[in-house]
Amino acid sequence: MAQGTALSIRNLSKTFPGQRALQDFHIEVERGQIHALVGENGSGKSTFIKSLSGYHEPDPGAEIVVSGVKLAVPYAPPVARKHGIAFIHQDLGLVADLTVAENLALPRGFHTNAIGGINWRAERQDARKLLERFGHGEIDPDERLGNLPLATQTIIAVARALADDDEAHVIVLDEPTASMPHAEVERLLASVRDIAASGVGVIYVSHRLEEIFQLCDRVTAIRDGRNVGTHDVADLDYDSLVELIVGDSLIPFDPCDPGTVRDEVVVKFDGLSGGLVQKASGEIRAGEIVGVTGLLGSGSDDLGKLLFGAIQKRGGSLSIGGDSTPLKSPGHAMDRGISYVPGDRQREGIFRPLSLTDNAMLTDLRRFFRGGWRRRKPETEYARDLFQKLNVRPNDPDRPIYSLSGGNAQKVVLAKWLNLDPSFVIFDEPVQGIDIGAKTEVYNVIGRTAADGAAVMIVSTELDDIARLCHRILVMREGRVVAELTGADKNRARISELTY
Ligand SMILES: Nc1ncnc2c1ncn2[C@@H]1O[C@H](COP(=O)(O)OP(=O)(O)OP(=O)(O)O)[C@@H](O)[C@H]1O
Numbered sequence: 001m002a003q004g005t006a007l008s009i010r011n012l013s014k015t016f017p018g019q020r021a022l023q024d025f026h027i028e029v030e031r032g033q034i035h036a037l038v039g040e041n042g043s044g045k046s047t048f049i050k051s052l053s054g055y056h057e058p059d060p061g062a063e064i065v066v067s068g069v070k071l072a073v074p075y076a077p078p079v080a081r082k083h084g085i086a087f088i089h090q091d092l093g094l095v096a097d098l099t100v101a102e103n104l105a106l107p108r109g110f111h112t113n114a115i116g117g118i119n120w121r122a123e124r125q126d127a128r129k130l131l132e133r134f135g136h137g138e139i140d141p142d143e144r145l146g147n148l149p150l151a152t153q154t155i156i157a158v159a160r161a162l163a164d165d166d167e168a169h170v171i172v173l174d175e176p177t178a179s180m181p182h183a184e185v186e187r188l189l190a191s192v193r194d195i196a197a198s199g200v201g202v203i204y205v206s207h208r209l210e211e212i213f214q215l216c217d218r219v220t221a222i223r224d225g226r227n228v229g230t231h232d233v234a235d236l237d238y239d240s241l242v243e244l245i246v247g248d249s250l251i252p253f254d255p256c257d258p259g260t261v262r263d264e265v266v267v268k269f270d271g272l273s274g275g276l277v278q279k280a281s282g283e284i285r286a287g288e289i290v291g292v293t294g295l296l297g298s299g300s301d302d303l304g305k306l307l308f309g310a311i312q313k314r315g316g317s318l319s320i321g322g323d324s325t326p327l328k329s330p331g332h333a334m335d336r337g338i339s340y341v342p343g344d345r346q347r348e349g350i351f352r353p354l355s356l357t358d359n360a361m362l363t364d365l366r367r368f369f370r371g372g373w374r375r376r377k378p379e380t381e382y383a384r385d386l387f388q389k390l391n392v393r394p395n396d397p398d399r400p401i402y403s404l405s406g407g408n409a410q411k412v413v414l415a416k417w418l419n420l421d422p423s424f425v426i427f428d429e430p431v432q433g434i435d436i437g438a439k440t441e442v443y444n445v446i447g448r449t450a451a452d453g454a455a456v457m458i459v460s461t462e463l464d465d466i467a468r469l470c471h472r473i474l475v476m477r478e479g480r481v482v483a484e485l486t487g488a489d490k491n492r493a494r495i496s497e498l499t500y
Pocket of ligand 1: 016017019020021039040041042043044045046047048393394402403404405406407408433435
C-alpha cells in the first residue's frame with residue numbers, strides 16, 4: 001500500500017457576504033487512513049467540501065497539497081478531479097432509470113462500434129471489470145439502478161468516481177449513510193474499509209457517531225469553521241467525542257413523560273392494509289408518543305404514509321379523531337389536523353429560492369392574512385419565534401433557505417409542520433442528517449408536542465432514541481405489527497431482536 005500524506009490543507013478560509021464559514025481550517029489525511037470530519041449543522045463541513053472540490057473559491061492564502069503536489073488555488077472542479085480527489089455527495093448523481101453499466105459509462109462517454117452505435121458488450125465488460133476491482137463482481141451490470149439498495153448504489157457511485165484514477169489519492173464521502181437503512185450500512189462501511197486499504201485517503205463526514213467508532217482511524221472536529229481538534233479515534237469515547245463537537249457536555253433529551261398520555265384515543269386502526277402494510281392494528285392516544293420501527297421493506301415507512309393518506313388503504317379500518325371517513329389525499333389529511341414531517345426533506349420538504357419564513361408558513365398562509373393582505377411583520381416575528389424554539393441558525397427569517405446548512409434547513413421544515421397545531425403528527429426519521437445538539441432540541445420539541453395534547457407517531461431506526469422518547473414501540477416485520485413494547489422491554493436489544 002502506498003504510504004505518506006494524501007492531503008494536507010492549511011489556512012483554508014471562506015467568507016460569504018456577512019459570514020465567515022471557514023476560518024484557517026487545516027486537516028491532514030494519510031494514505032490508507034479513514035479520517036472523520038464531524039461538526040454541528042452549519043459548522044462548515046459542506047463549505048469545506050465545496051472549497052476542496054473547486055466549487056467555492058476560498059479566500060486568498062489557502063494551501064492545498066495532494067500527495068506532495070501543491071495545487072494552484074483557486075482551481076476549477078476538473079483540476080481537483082485530475083489530481084485524484086473524488087467526491088461522493090448525498091445526491092449520488094446517478095440516474096435511477098438507467099442500468100448499472102450505463103451509469104458507469106455516463107461520465108466518460110460510451111464505447112461505440114464500427115457503425116457508430118453503442119457497443120453494449122464492451123460497456124458490460126468494462127462495468128463488470130470495474131465492479132470486480134472494487135470487490136463487487138456480484139452486481140449485475142444490466143440491472144436497473146433504481147432497483148438496487150442504496151448501499152449498492154453508493155458503492156457504484158464510489159467505483160465510478162475512482163474508475164479512471166489509477167492514482168486516486170483522496171475520496172470524500174459526505175454523509176453517505178444519512179438516508180440508508182441500518183441493515184445496509186455495514187455493507188457500505190466494509191467497502192469504505194477496502195478502499196482505504198488500497199491506499200486512498202478517505203474523508204468521512206457523518207452525524208452518526210457510532211459509525212465514527214466503527215470505521216474511522218482519526219477524527220477532526222469543526223466548529224464555527226475552525227478545526228477545534230484532531231485526535232485518534234481510539235483515544236476518544238462517546239462523551240469526549242460529543243464534547244469535541246458541541247464544545248460542551250451535552251444535556252440529553254427528556255425521556256417520555258407517562259403523565260402526558262390522556263384517555264382519549266385519537267388514532268385507531270384495525271386490520272389496516274395498504275402499500276407494504278398488511279393487517280396492522282394499533283391505537284395512539286392524545287399526548288402519547290408511539291414509535292414504529294422495522295427493517296427496510298417491513299412496512300414501517302408505509303404505515304406512516306397510510307395514516308396521512310399518501311398511500312391508499314386496501315382494507316381494514318382507520319379512524320382519526322373519531323372520524324372514519326377514508327383519507328383521500330394528504331391535503332384531506334391536513335384539513336383533518338394531521339401533519340406529516342417527511343424523512344427526505346431535501347426532496348419533499350423545502351423550496352430552495354424561498355425565505356425561511358415563506359418555507360415555514362407555506363402550510364399556513366391564512367394565519368396572517370387580514371382583509372386580503374398578508375401581514376408580513378407579525379408573520380416574520382412569529383416565524384422568528386418558531387425558529388428560536390428549534391434553534392435554527394442563523395435565525396434570519398428573510399434569508400433564502402438554500403443558504404442554510406442542511407441540518408438547519410431541516411429544522412425549518414419541522415417548524416412548518418408543527419406550526420399547524422396538529423392533533424396527530426407523524427414524524428418520518430425526524431433526526432436524519434441532524435447534528436447531535438439539534439437532535440436534543442428536535443426530540444424535546446416532539447415531547448412538547450405530545451405534552452400539548454397531540455397524538456404522535458415516529459417512524460425511526462434510531463433504536464436507543466425511540467426507546468427513550470416513546471411511550472410505546474410497535475415493531476414491524478413483513479408488513480405486520482409483530483410486537484408492541486412498553487416499560488423495561490422497550491430497549492435496543494429487544495427491538496433489534498424482534499425486527500429480524
Ligand atoms: N451560499 C451561501 N451563502 C451564504 N451563506 C452560506 C452559503 N453556504 C453556506 N453558508 C453558511 O455557511 C455556514 C456553514 O454552512 P455549511 O453548509 O458548510 O455547514 P455544514 O457543517 O455542512 O452543516 P450541515 O451538517 O447542516 O449540512 C452556515 O452558517 C451557512 O449558513
